Amino acid sequence: MKFLDKLLHASRKNNSLVCVGLDTDEGKIPKFLMHEDDPIFAFNQKIIDSTRDLVCAYKPNMAFYEALGSRGWEALRKTCEYIPAEIPIILDAKRGDIGNTANMYAKALYDVLKADAVTVSPYMGKDAVLPFLEYEDKGSFILCLTSNQGAKDFQLSLIEGRPLYEIVAEKVLSWNEKNNCGLVVGATYPEQLKRIREIAPSLPFLIPGVGAQAGEIESTIKYGTDHNGERAIINSSRAILYASSGEDFAQAARNETLRLRDLINLYRQER
């Protein structure tokens, strides 16, 4: 099944645009889990069990696993294996390198870790992205406009009067021959989100950086979804994972996911 179909299927079945970001940090998970053989995997299992009927995707963040060396890599592999087959796995890796090396990254993420989609950096251009796109059934989300302060340094620079991120969005559209591209677009810039959605009406958007404020979610849904109120993947990590540091962490994560899903769906209806 193509990534986009798998995404839409999960999103419709669970009536959800919420993606749980598995940025699992040993320093932040409940202390009692540290007695487990693999505390990170044990934590992720509970989070997945308690949210799998409420999400459209899971997004493990590679950095958090790499920081633990080979045992982190193993926890990530087991986590990817544990995620239910009908829920897409988006590996947040932000890789970007020349062809031969990009091939190896694609192999690591798609073949070894069995991701359904990955995030990719655009800086090195088309031939650095192509090896990912050659996996026809997989999805590749290319960084467009990010939600951090540093986005101003280059992404907002004007090229012939237009910001770099718009040029990136258009290029990605031209690379989308196999219908397997997406864009990473931060939630902090509603006007820009609107503009990028105009440029790419049917690409799926991975949208991190949604804060706790309802107003921000409203504009994100209004401008970030497609004409059906779909194809937006709203990621939340810490607010869900660390909703409680006690024995009830999984239930608290479920409650927070449910709250976010329903708030998003409220604004989807109002569109």
Add this chain to the structure above:
Amino acid sequence: MKFLDKLLHASRKNNSLVCVGLDTDEGKIPKFLMHEDDPIFAFNQKIIDSTRDLVCAYKPNMAFYEALGSRGWEALRKTCEYIPAEIPIILDAKRGDIGNTANMYAKALYDVLKADAVTVSPYMGKDAVLPFLEYEDKGSFILCLTSNQGAKDFQLSLIEGRPLYEIVAEKVLSWNEKNNCGLVVGATYPEQLKRIREIAPSLPFLIPGVGAQAGEIESTIKYGTDHNGERAIINSSRAILYASSGEDFAQAARNETLRLRDLINLYRQER
């Protein structure tokens, strides 16, 4: 010791600007090594043993190890441990993500794998690079102008009449408060290399993409080194690693490294 001092020390001791890129690929190493417990590590050991007196640095490419999953990660960890303490390890990772995640990548590369330097993508701006720069004794090489075709897509785009890669070089210079930044600059564009060296006269340059042609090496040395003929790290991977596929692979790698080192030194003298 600061990264730059370690680099200059190794470079002077071995009278070399050559960096051996450890892009070790199980499909390309001599067949007889496949009987070893860890063929990748066994191969790297022999390459390191036979070139350690001829190089200024080693540059393992993360992608090649990640493509083998946790056993690849383990082979990389052992390789980093095996590299002689006086030779800098540059991990080619091209990471780039927001602060919290960049912290984790820095931890993975600097603390877990004990790299002396890493490569970083600039697309997400200053706050995505800062967590690397906070490791004062480590070096961070930020992608500036790369040697692939796709460099044209964004890096050569004009911003107020100047190409993006020049803006990146200037920004990196302004981020260099701890004197631990460097730039990745492809060897395929001599004129641009000259211009970037003018912008950043004292930053170390990591220069991949040097082909077999002597002419290309001449212009790379002429324009890429600093006023002393130093601070350029000329990477070669496949031409050295796979100089022979037989029992003599380590000797062949040594011969190729020696040839490149001496050719480079010839042009350093002519500067």
